[in-house]
Amino acid sequence: MIKFLSSRMRIHPVFWLVMAMGGLTGYLWETVIAFSIVLIHECGHAAAARRFGWHVLEIELLPFGGVARIDGGRDVAFVQEFIVIISGPLQHLWLPFLSQAMLALPFWGPAQHQILTSQNMALLLFNLLPVWPLDGGRLLHLFLERLYPYKSAYYRVLLFSCLGLVLFSIIMLIYYRFSVNLWVMIAFISLSIYKERQVIPLHFLRFLMAMSNRKKVFRMNRWIYAQPDEPITSVFSGFYRNSEHKIRIVGEKGKEINGKALVSAFFSGRCSGGKLEDYRFPADD
Incomplete structure (x- = not known):
């Protein structure tokens, strides 16, 4: 467990697995760069959450991004949650410019710049898929919460996530069937959706308790x-x-x-x- 931005940082075992597979196959730079992109992405979430005074319990790094676990004891404003969610993907916009500036450094060349720009774009697009628990799925959840009651919105976003993940898996099966890392991430997302479905009653209970205690x-x-x-x-x-x-x-x-x-x-x-x-x-x- 690492202390970062006044919050605990935990690296998920699947993240280590993906990184180890990259290192063992001779992709050291790809591994280091991927780790850095994910870390910066998650710092964007944490910094925005702290800006609004949220209590960030833990930052967990995942192969496709990360999760900033926030104290769910408050019914926060939609606009605040939107900013916190989008602050992660926004970090991907300035990273190519940073990489371009780093070309003046002796250890950073065109090869590293190309790796960063391609990985940065791939992680951004993947993370914006409308599938839970990716940022795209969380944005979809936020949108559904404006249209449906709390519990119904939760069930709907997980249903849409299952359908989206099945469609994405079919596409990957056609074009990238031998990408082990990709299938590990798909398996992890499937498990995350299942586990989230099991704890919806607990989330709903916390939502009601927050409602009974709020003054706003x-x-x-x-x-x-x-x-x-x-x-x-x-x-x-x-x-x-x-x-x-x-x-x-x-x-x-x-x-x-x-x-x-x-x-x-x-x-x-x-x-x-x-x-x-x-x-x-x-x-x-």
Whole structure:
């Protein structure tokens, strides 16, 4: 574990595997340059996150980029998350110019410059594929969260990721079937999608807890119409990020429930029956 930018940095075993395979096959410069590009890419994410005051728990280097693990205890603004996500790919734009300037150095020649520019472009394009957990997949997830409730957006991005990965694998099977590194990365992404699917309920729980504790009031108001006997957890499934929610009970004129108040009541045990009709209206609701 390495300490970097005031955050822990962890290098995933698959990253070491890919790097070792490159070194053993005589591609030392390619290995060093790939490591450097990935490191700079991830530093872009971490620096942007720190600029917004986010708590960066850990930076993990992956063969295709990296993951800056952020404390998920807050419902951060969409624009902030967009900037943090895009700050990684943006680092690829200035690297060719840096490489061009480094040609004046004795250890850096046209061969190294060519390696960097080609690897830099390949990693950028690969990382922008709309597949989780690549940055392209995270941007797609952010877009879907504007259109769908939190939980639904999560399931949809993973579904799209599976379809995108299958299509990408077919193309690679036709043109690059003997690229071992590529198939290792595809296998890793497949495993990442599966593991992310398993922890969606945990992410959703953290989302609700963050909602119950937040003080910020969002400008976006969303109305949810529900039956009195509808399970509260079903109502929660209609909650969006960066939004305030008002639940209107069908058939009970004038009865409206504040979404945040409902979440707080649920966690505090004031909805013992588990249905919307079991909610106890506080004096100010």
